[in-house]
Amino acid sequence: xxxxxxxxxxxxxxxxxxxxxxxxxxxxxxxxxxxxxxxxxxxxxxxxxxxxxxxxxxxxxxxxxxxxxxxxxxxxxxxxxxxxxxxxxxxxxxxxxxxxxxxxxxxxxxxxxxxxxxxxxxxxxxxxxxxxxxxxxxxxxxxxxxxxxxxxxxxxxxxxxxxxxxxxxxxxxxxxxxxxxxxxxxxxxxxxxxxxxxxxxxxxxxxxxxxxxxxxxxxxxxxxxxxxxxxxxxxxxxxxxxx
Amino acid sequence: xxxxxxxxxxxxxxxxxxxxxxxxxxxxxxxxxxxxxxxxxxxxxxxxxxxxxxxxxxxxxxxxxxxxxxxxxxxxxxxxxxxxxxxxxxxxxxxxxxxxxxxxxxxxxxxxxxxxxxxxxxxxxxxxxxxxxxxxxxxxxxxxxxxxxxxxxxxxxxxxxxxxxxxxxxxxxxxxxxxxxxxxxxxxxxxxxxxxxxxxxxxxxxxxxxxxxxxxxxxxxxxxxxxxxxxxxxxxxxxxxxxxxxxxxxxxxxxxxxxxxxxxxxxxxxxxxxxxxxxxxxxxxxxxxxxxxxxxxxxxxxxxxxxxxxxxxxxxxxxxx
Numbered sequence: 001x002x003x004x005x006x007x008x009x010x011x012x013x014x015x016x017x018x019x020x021x022x023x024x025x026x027x028x029x030x031x032x033x034x035x036x037x038x039x040x041x042x043x044x045x046x047x048x049x050x051x052x053x054x055x056x057x058x059x060x061x062x063x064x065x066x067x068x069x070x071x072x073x074x075x076x077x078x079x080x081x082x083x084x085x086x087x088x089x090x091x092x093x094x095x096x097x098x099x100x101x102x103x104x105x106x107x108x109x110x111x112x113x114x115x116x117x118x119x120x121x122x123x124x125x126x127x128x129x130x131x132x133x134x135x136x137x138x139x140x141x142x143x144x145x146x147x148x149x150x151x152x153x154x155x156x157x158x159x160x161x162x163x164x165x166x167x168x169x170x171x172x173x174x175x176x177x178x179x180x181x182x183x184x185x186x187x188x189x190x191x192x193x194x195x196x197x198x199x200x201x202x203x204x205x206x207x208x209x210x211x212x213x214x215x216x217x218x219x220x221x222x223x224x225x226x227x228x229x230x231x232x233x234x235x236x237x238x239x240x241x242x243x
Numbered sequence: 244x245x246x247x248x249x250x251x252x253x254x255x256x257x258x259x260x261x262x263x264x265x266x267x268x269x270x271x272x273x274x275x276x277x278x279x280x281x282x283x284x285x286x287x288x289x290x291x292x293x294x295x296x297x298x299x300x301x302x303x304x305x306x307x308x309x310x311x312x313x314x315x316x317x318x319x320x321x322x323x324x325x326x327x328x329x330x331x332x333x334x335x336x337x338x339x340x341x342x343x344x345x346x347x348x349x350x351x352x353x354x355x356x357x358x359x360x361x362x363x364x365x366x367x368x369x370x371x372x373x374x375x376x377x378x379x380x381x382x383x384x385x386x387x388x389x390x391x392x393x394x395x396x397x398x399x400x401x402x403x404x405x406x407x408x409x410x411x412x413x414x415x416x417x418x419x420x421x422x423x424x425x426x427x428x429x430x431x432x433x434x435x436x437x438x439x440x441x442x443x444x445x446x447x448x449x450x451x452x453x454x455x456x457x458x459x460x461x462x463x464x465x466x467x468x469x470x471x472x473x474x475x476x477x478x479x480x481x482x483x484x485x486x487x488x489x490x491x492x493x494x495x496x497x498x499x500x501x502x503x504x505x506x507x508x509x510x511x512x513x514x515x516x517x518x519x520x521x522x523x524x525x526x527x528x529x530x531x532x533x534x535x536x537x538x539x540x541x542x543x544x545x546x547x548x549x550x551x552x553x554x555x556x557x558x559x560x561x562x563x564x
Contacts (some may be wrong), residue, residue, distance in 0.1 A: 007295030091442045102439050103450045105432040
């Protein structure tokens with residue numbers, strides 16, 4: 001099967017510091033992939049390159065057979081790459097409904113979702129359990145609900161690739177349980193790329209795991225292979241104590 | 244694609260304001276009747292400014308050039324080319340659309356303070372050009388459209404723009420059209436995108452929006468509305484002069500909108516009306532009236548930073564558009 005996303009020699013240098021350093025990465029359609037690694041490993045920079053928030057220094061990015069290396073971010077979103085922010089960045093002064101309306105009306109114009117706007121918005125809100133909070137200002141929602149709203153906005157984009165940047169950070173255990181169910185659900189219709197510090201979540205959700213360290217891919221494999229990998233143990237699992 | 248139909252109370256409120264202004268035509272004393280006609284056109288200018296400043300979050304300090312583009316586009320084509328009044332109005336609006344497209348393409352390469360400075364510089368260039376071409380524009384003295392030109396037929400319909408009632412009703416018609424046009428625009432999906440850009444442009448981009456294109460559309464819509472106000476002003480009051488291109492006419496719409504309430508549909512009208520009368524009343528008592536205006540503005544910004552209607556919306560009526 002052709003991969004949905006591939007990167008070749010993808011590099012991002014900031015004044016000599018190579019935050020992402022020659023990454024060759026491949027993601028199959030329908031996968032749930034987790035990217036783990038210590039702080040500063042380049043995970044967020046890597047997905048920022050993929051979604052176009054940051055221009056690469058060198059290397060190529062191919063999405064669904066199309067070279068998107070130099071494509072503006074908003075066009076990548078229209079191709080089906082959705083990114084949910086690590087730092088919650090819903091629109092605090094708009095209602096939850098309007099927050100989801102923004103991505104929903106966009107996909108309606110694309111013709112990728114044929115349902116009507118209201119139905120599309122409510123479907124994304126119901127999916128994330130926020131339907132009864134539709135008219136509350138996003139800034140007044142609890143932190144956990146804002147994280148869910150962020151996901152609802154991603155869902156309303158009808159993405160083919162949903163990039164979740166530390167989605168469970170700051171959530172309670174019960175919220176995390178609900179969240180994992182949601183991600184599994186999403187994975188039935190979209191490929192999921194997940195940056196996550198919480199190893200329980202990673203081991204539970206991911207079918208494959210990519211470990212990054214110092215801007216490079218250190219290891220890649222099934223969860224149990226990663227757990228057993230000595231290099232990973234040294235770089236990450238053994239020394240850092242996250243989540 | 245409308246996000247939803249207009250809720251009845253919003254429709255009633257806006258139609259009520261228009262109806263009230265229509266009724267005032269028959270009861271107002273001569274002086275206030277003339278003031279209100281002027282205020283309605285100037286608040287169209289403010290409504291145009293509000294699209295860009297209030298809804299899109301772009302602070303321009305050069306909107307006098309869009310008002311003046313309409314003013315001169317209409318005034319000069321009628322005065323020098325002998326165009327009819329309706330053709331002059333269309334010319335003024337077209338000039339505003341063309342100028343705002345060009346300015347938008349250039350100025351939107353900058354953001355924040357740089358955007359303010361760039362728009363202000365372009366407006367200064369426009370202002371100085373009105374003197375450079377004084378042979379045609381009359382510079383400071385401006386040009387006066389004769390009374391004969393301003394009495395004309397549209398088909399079989401006789402219009403006399405020197406008649407106060409005709410002027411008032413035409414100003415009201417333009418005011419009503421622009422009011423409902425902005426109401427529909429800001430409640431549409433386009434309006435929602437503008438607010439998203441104001442709140443967090445990077446996030447809007449990551450939802451798939453070409454933020455540059457949307458901001459350009461906002462500049463053009465805003466500039467065209469302001470030019471409509473300028474063109475109507477020149478034709479209804481028969482005068483176009485460089486004062487209207489000066490920096491104070493870039494600052495005034497900002498103050499009107501701040502006073503009335505940024506990002507509210509009726510705020511620009513309330514702010515323009517309020518400030519017009521504050522200046523009017525204070526200047527009849529003292530020559531230092533700008534001092535009093537200044538103090539009033541400082542107090543308002545300190546205690547009502549959201550403006551009159553913005554404060555009402557925040558405290559009592561969250562449904563106000």
